Amino acid sequence: MIQQSFIKELTGIVGRDNILSSRKDLLAYSYDSTSRQEMPEVIVFPRSTAEVSGVIKAAHRDKVPVIARGAGTNLSGGTIPDRGGIILELSRMNRILDIDTANHRAVVQPGVVNLDLQNALAPFGFVFPPDPASQEMSTLGGNVGENAGGPHCLKHGVTSKYVYGMEVVLSDGEVINVGGSVEDNPGYDLRGLLIGSEGTLGIATRLTLHIIPKPETSRTLLVIFETLENASQTVSDIIGAGIIPGAMELIDKTTCWAIEQGISAGYPTDAEAVLLIELEGLQDSLDRQVRDISEICQKNKVRELRIAKTSAEQAALWQGRRGAFGAIARICPQYIVMDGTVPRNKMVPTIHRVDEIAKKYHLTIALVAHAGDGNIHPLILFDTGNPEEIVSARKAGDEICELCSSMGGTITGEHGVGLEKLHAMFTQFSSADLSAMRRVKEVFDPEGILNPGKLLPPEEDESLHETKEVAG
Numbered sequence: 001m002i003q004q005s006f007i008k009e010l011t012g013i014v015g016r017d018n019i020l021s022s023r024k025d026l027l028a029y030s031y032d033s034t035s036r037q038e039m040p041e042v043i044v045f046p047r048s049t050a051e052v053s054g055v056i057k058a059a060h061r062d063k064v065p066v067i068a069r070g071a072g073t074n075l076s077g078g079t080i081p082d083r084g085g086i087i088l089e090l091s092r093m094n095r096i097l098d099i100d101t102a103n104h105r106a107v108v109q110p111g112v113v114n115l116d117l118q119n120a121l122a123p124f125g126f127v128f129p130p131d132p133a134s135q136e137m138s139t140l141g142g143n144v145g146e147n148a149g150g151p152h153c154l155k156h157g158v159t160s161k162y163v164y165g166m167e168v169v170l171s172d173g174e175v176i177n178v179g180g181s182v183e184d185n186p187g188y189d190l191r192g193l194l195i196g197s198e199g200t201l202g203i204a205t206r207l208t209l210h211i212i213p214k215p216e217t218s219r220t221l222l223v224i225f226e227t228l229e230n231a232s233q234t235v236s237d238i239i240g241a242g243i244i245p246g247a248m249e250l251i252d253k254t255t256c257w258a259i260e261q262g263i264s265a266g267y268p269t270d271a272e273a274v275l276l277i278e279l280e281g282l283q284d285s286l287d288r289q290v291r292d293i294s295e296i297c298q299k300n301k302v303r304e305l306r307i308a309k310t311s312a313e314q315a316a317l318w319q320g321r322r323g324a325f326g327a328i329a330r331i332c333p334q335y336i337v338m339d340g341t342v343p344r345n346k347m348v349p350t351i352h353r354v355d356e357i358a359k360k361y362h363l364t365i366a367l368v369a370h371a372g373d374g375n376i377h378p379l380i381l382f383d384t385g386n387p388e389e390i391v392s393a394r395k396a397g398d399e400i401c402e403l404c405s406s407m408g409g410t411i412t413g414e415h416g417v418g419l420e421k422l423h424a425m426f427t428q429f430s431s432a433d434l435s436a437m438r439r440v441k442e443v444f445d446p447e448g449i450l451n452p453g454k455l456l457p458p459e460e461d462e463s464l465h466e467t468k469e470v471a472g
């Protein structure tokens, strides 16, 4: 329990205008984008690395939990303060410090919103490829914390590929630099270790990012299918033919319908599935790719292939896709977002099994997917007023995690483990694997103050899981 004297000390570090501790303010920071809720004890908004370091030093001395937070859009409970403590809100460290097109580099503070960087890069003809669907809200620090993906990560790769270096505050307040300002650096790749570590190993206070020139031109295709299987098979066949689109998203009928209820983005509401494909590159090569893709679609019994004719049509289709989670929330406010990734050639059987799981538990499971990556987001809809349905939704979620793992994939492709997928870690990793991760945590955070209880499941629960496996 934090004392008033401690809050006074933090006020001395960040200033009176950069700290909140009233009940209503704490309530506002008790959520993230999951359905969980726990109260923090104080919120601080540092504006510099020195202030972050000062806050962490005080927390380290008094063993107070510190939860780094960007925009709180994570879908895994990663910023839920379930052990109280400090929410370290980095949104006021939001300056773009440098854009260096000659070296394909941008230097930013962690609280810069992803889309703000994209907008700043646009006049230079550059982009930062990782583009989570939450890019209008989520911060680059949060993207690094979760190793975020996005539609365009199919061709370009996820966040970890685009971070050259980072300034990081460690759990005792010491400031270090990992990586550098070019691609390859000597020594241990601590940069790689910290990316995706969900605020459990250190706090990123400055990021040196890799930016790339915007492609010369792009074309958006909406491909409409009568079955999910044909749509998924088309994804495998396109990649198998050596064509790597900029993005290839799969959206099922429920989600198309939900999108069209909110905005008229141009999706059909009567087809079982659509693929939203973006091709990017040189004009001539795009004509050939459209021809090849069209042939593959014909083989997979496509109903219709539309090419967006104007940039407004293109933008509307993408706005629909980016708004898919919000659209589902309008028809059912509570749902669990799953985030498994499976090898592309396992997409068809995985989607079949997800459908069986939905039937088994009498649930509606909508589906969107960064399909080109094999990253599927089954959205498990449930009624919060129906306790049995809540239990069924959780069980269905567990089965989907196990399914993705058994298909040779992962329990989370981009949303992180947080609190939501803690126990699913046992389905993917052996006790030796988890023990190696716990030893890393021990080195970086011996007092266990940085986002405690996230990402690593408790060692004592391992025996429960083993018992379950033998019995099951």
Ligand SMILES: Cc1cc2nc3c(=O)[nH]c(=O)nc-3n(C[C@H](O)[C@H](O)[C@H](O)COP(=O)(O)OP(=O)(O)OC[C@H]3O[C@@H](n4cnc5c(N)ncnc54)[C@H](O)[C@@H]3O)c2cc1C
Binding pocket: 032, 033, 067, 068, 069, 070, 071, 072, 073, 074, 075, 078, 079, 090, 110, 131, 132, 133, 134, 137, 138, 139, 140, 141, 142, 143, 144, 145, 146, 147, 148, 149, 150, 151, 197, 198, 199, 200, 202, 203, 204, 205, 325, 326, 414, 415, 451
């Ligand atoms: C509508 C919607 C669509 C989404 N689409 C995608 C998508 O396409 N792809 C995708 O990958 N995700 C997606 N997400 C999930 C989420 O937006 C991402 O995980 C995003 O990267 C989180 O950024 P944030 O700023 O909100 O971070 P937060 O949620 O605040 O934090 C995320 C994690 O990072 C840690 N963290 C935050 N800042 C720092 C820092 N400076 N140093 C160290 N650790 C830090 C936190 O402790 C936490 O563990 C979506 C979410 C929503 C609501």
